[in-house]
Amino acid sequence: MTTTAREAVPGVAGEVLAEYGGRVSRHDLYDEVGVPVYHDLAAVDTSEIREVLRVVRAFPGPVLELAAGSGRLTMPLLALGREVTALELKEAMLDLLRERLAGAPAGARERCMPVQGDMSAFDLGRTFAVVVLGTTSVSLLDEEGRAGLYAAVRAHLQPGGRFLLSTVDLTDASADDTDLDFEAVGASGRRYRMIEHWPAGASTRNVTILPPKAEAAHASQVLALTTSIRVLPADRLERELADAGLAVVQRHTLPATGPRHRDVLLEVEAV
Ligand SMILES: C[S@@+](CC[C@H](N)C(=O)[O-])C[C@H]1O[C@@H](n2cnc3c(N)ncnc32)[C@H](O)[C@@H]1O
Structure with missing residues (x-):
């Protein structure tokens, strides 16, 4: 796995990355590779x-x-x-x-x-x-x-x-699910798989952005963008x-x- 972000990815996103194995190229959402995706969303x-x-x-x-x-x-x-x-x-x-x-x-x-x-x-x-x-x-x-x-x-x-x-x-937060796994569409029309990991009461939530499942299944390289957000x-x-x-x-x-x-x-x- 190519990685520029050091911390392990927790939860469902971590399992998905392990499944994709050596095809994963991991970057921070705000580095040079992540910025265009951030901008699109x-x-x-x-x-x-x-x-x-x-x-x-x-x-x-x-x-x-x-x-x-x-x-x-x-x-x-x-x-x-x-x-x-x-x-x-x-x-x-x-x-x-x-x-x-x-x-x-x-x-x-x-x-x-x-x-x-x-x-x-x-x-x-x-x-x-x-x-x-x-x-x-x-x-x-x-x-x-x-x-x-x-x-x-x-x-x-x-x-x-x-x-x-x-x-x-x-005040009215609900944390029924630790992991939310959903798709979002950017301004370019490109689809992204977003996985947010936030255990109840945790002081940080982790967001991982991936290509949609079907695309990732056939890709020789899978771009994974990660960010960790404090809950304040x-x-x-x-x-x-x-x-x-x-x-x-x-x-x-x-x-x-x-x-x-x-x-x-x-x-x-x-x-
Ligand atoms: C969640 S984005 C929000 C960007 C913009 N306000 C928007 O609504 O799309 C957070 C931004 O904060 C920048 N950032 C992170 N740490 C910063 C710091 N210490 N000082 C200034 N900007 C920072 C990031 O590079 C990123 O562009």
Whole structure:
């Protein structure tokens, strides 16, 4: 098995990978090989866009988007007529965002500033009306990283500004099945097999993306993309934010994106 990600894949996905054996080429969902697949799936994902835009509209001024990826939220934010600074760690993602901007109207392109940076430690030397961290991406950071994020966000917020971040809402979570095995279709029309492994109460969930079964059965090489996502319930984040001088002023419920749980958008201000 070719592997760039070191940890063993748990659950059903691990069994499937063992079955495919030496044909498996394993990569992280956010490395150079994984990024095009992420982008294909993100392009059809409209979750939280409406709710984010609704809050952003109420706070006029420049927007800082963290972990912007290939621009799933950046493009709608630009469509509001705002100036958007899009901070992202991976150059491969930023390249996709730049490609997307190249095809956008000149006005939007000129209002967007893609920046390579780490959301847990950044200093842009200016402030913003709104800082957005969508797609539950706060879960990519460990505790130390989140402390750095909160301090940096606080330093970049204009007085009266807002920090918007999404996370899981476990209030009505159901964990009947440890493994969810389903198919998703990307913007290209390509189908993907997605397996999410999340034992009840576990603090991480693992997602593996594979070709559909029938395709994998005949392929000489099977691309497996993996990612591990921390589960950070809203209550926990609210406590961490308070310790960092940031107060949640409202929780906006987000539409369900899967059978297991909902996400929630936290609207936060500096205190
Ligand atoms: C789940 S994706 C979300 C991308 C985009 N917001 C969207 O909705 O499609 C998470 C993104 O966070 C980026 N990322 C991971 N760690 C980061 C960090 N420390 N600082 C900035 N970006 C990071 C990844 O490269 C990836 O593009």
